[in-house]
Amino acid sequence: xxxxxxxxxLIGVAQYRQQGEFDVERGYIWTTLASVENGNPLYWDNELxxxxxxxxxxxxxxxxxxxxxxxxxxGRVQQVLPLQVHFDLKEKLNLPEAVMTSxxxxxxxxxxxxxxxxxxxxxxxxxxxxxxxxxTGRFWDIDVEYENQNRELVGVxxxxxxxxxx
Amino acid sequence: xxxxxxxxxxxxxxxxxxxxxxxxxxxxxxxxxxxxGALASRDWRPMHHDKDFAIERNGVKDIFMNTPNQAAWFERxxxxxxxxxxxxxxxxxxxxxxxxxxxEMTFFGKxxxxxxxxxxxxxxxxxxxxxxxxxxxxxxxxxxxxPADDDDNPWKxxxxxxxx
Numbered sequence: 001x002x003x004x005x006x007x008x009x010l011i012g013v014a015q016y017r018q019q020g021e022f023d024v025e026r027g028y029i030w031t032t033l034a035s036v037e038n039g040n041p042l043y044w045d046n047e048l049x050x051x052x053x054x055x056x057x058x059x060x061x062x063x064x065x066x067x068x069x070x071x072x073x074x075g076r077v078q079q080v081l082p083l084q085v086h087f088d089l090k091e092k093l094n095l096p097e098a099v100m101t102s103x104x105x106x107x108x109x110x111x112x113x114x115x116x117x118x119x120x121x122x123x124x125x126x127x128x129x130x131x132x133x134x135x136t137g138r139f140w141d142i143d144v145e146y147e148n149q150n151r152e153l154v155g156v157x158x159x160x161x162x163x164x165x166x
Numbered sequence: 167x168x169x170x171x172x173x174x175x176x177x178x179x180x181x182x183x184x185x186x187x188x189x190x191x192x193x194x195x196x197x198x199x200x201x202x203g204a205l206a207s208r209d210w211r212p213m214h215h216d217k218d219f220a221i222e223r224n225g226v227k228d229i230f231m232n233t234p235n236q237a238a239w240f241e242r243x244x245x246x247x248x249x250x251x252x253x254x255x256x257x258x259x260x261x262x263x264x265x266x267x268x269x270e271m272t273f274f275g276k277x278x279x280x281x282x283x284x285x286x287x288x289x290x291x292x293x294x295x296x297x298x299x300x301x302x303x304x305x306x307x308x309x310x311x312x313p314a315d316d317d318d319n320p321w322k323x324x325x326x327x328x329x330x
Contacts, residue, residue, distance in 0.1 A: 031206040035199070035235060038242035041174065042250035052250060053321040060254045061237040068208035103233065104258040106330050110321065152325070 003092045010123050014145075016084050017120040020066045021073075024115045028065055029058050053110055060107040063146055063155045066117050085121045085142050086161050095137050095163030104158045111155075115148045124158075137164025176249040179280070179288030179312040188247045188275030188292070195231065197267040203235030230264035240294060240306045243273045248290075251313045253320035255289065255330030259306040269298040278307075285327040287311050287320060 033043055038059070041048050049056045067082055090098050111117065124141040144157040193199075197217075204214035209232045212219040220229045237257065245252050265271055279291035289309055296304040309330065311320035 028206065028208070031202075032238055033242075035203040035206040036238045036242045037193075038238070038245070039174075040242070040245045040250050042245075048250065052319055059238065059241055061234070061241040061257065062207075064234055065207050068210075071210045100261075102258060102260050104256065105237070106256045107254055108328065108330065109325065 004126070007089065007092060007123070007126060010085075011125065012122065014120040014122055017118065018067075020117045020119070021070065022066075022116075024058055024066055024111055024113055024117065026056065026113055029062065029113070032059065032062055032065065056113040057110040058113070060111070060155065061105065063105060063107075063111070063157060064144070066111075066146075067119050083121070083142065083144065083159065085123050086140070086159065089123075089126070089138075089140055089161070090163045093138060093163060095165055097135065097137075097165065098161055098163040099134065100159055100161050101139070102160045106156045106158075107154070108156075109148065109152045109154045111148070115154075117146050117148055117154065119144055119146050121145075130162075132162065132164065134162065135164035135166040137162055174246075174249045176251055176316075177247065177312055178316075179282070179290070179314050182277055182280055182290055182312065184277050184280060186277040188243070188273075188277075188294075191243050191246065191273040193271055195265055195267055195269045195271055197229065200229050200231050200235075200265075200267055203238070204232045207232060207234035207238070209234065226264055226266070228266040228268075230266050233261065236261070236265070236296065236304055239271075239273070239296070240304075240308065243275065243294065244292060244308055244310055247275070248310055248312060251319055251321065253311045253323075254308065255311055255328075256309040257306060258308075259304055261304045263298075263301060263303045265296070265298060265303055271303070272297050283329050285323070285329060286314070287323060287327065287329065288314055 122143045127139040139162050142159045146155045147153050201215045213224050214232045217229050220226050273296055275292050275294040278293045282288050292308045294306040295302055
């Protein structure tokens, strides 16, 4: 069996399920809001957050923030990358270069302060070999699914990548 | 309910038409903008804080803004317009070029669709562009739910009624 048929067997299979290293917390929320000067009172005013959203929530676009590993951690020898399936495809298909051509985020249940999220990666498709301006390679679609501690879906990020050789 | 900050207009679904334009937002990017945005999103990769690395390894002129921080900028631009009851359902973006320190980035947005779903949720589709000078850097399409009236609140939609 060659690499491509082995990889196609992974389509639809959840991989790299992992829990975030820390709870959703306000420090990163406020630092993110400050970085873009976002004064939305939903994230700054506790009373309004209670009225509108039933409590303090995180801006939806922060989904991936809760999964980036610490720069350093004691005893760590290897870390799973946020989009490990993408790097697996590059390696197994011997495609040294890659670009992301599009990124879609869909938001479901609000992410709340104190949530501990879990993520998993699902390969959705791999194209036949294509010739583009960049080089010869394949397109692939990967979903990164996020759920909270109650196993409620909070969001899905979908990436289309193109791995190629020049 | 507590009045929402006067800085934020509460936009209702019925008051939005296809073709409406969002107010432009311009911002002069600095090295601090880029680095703060990268660290806020826990992105420690050197091309977002180390100019020598960005030049020598990435072949670009300077450090550049990372993707999650651009998403945060788009979200801010959208909710500045919608008000706090606006609830994002979906966002898709394509990056066509990098944003560097000293760039003045400008966001442009337009309403391209509006519809109500079977659960009574009012959805607005926005096409947004992030430009530096005349160059398109990132295009974004977003779908956001707006309240139908003063008593409606998209954040209260439960799993069964939320179809982003």
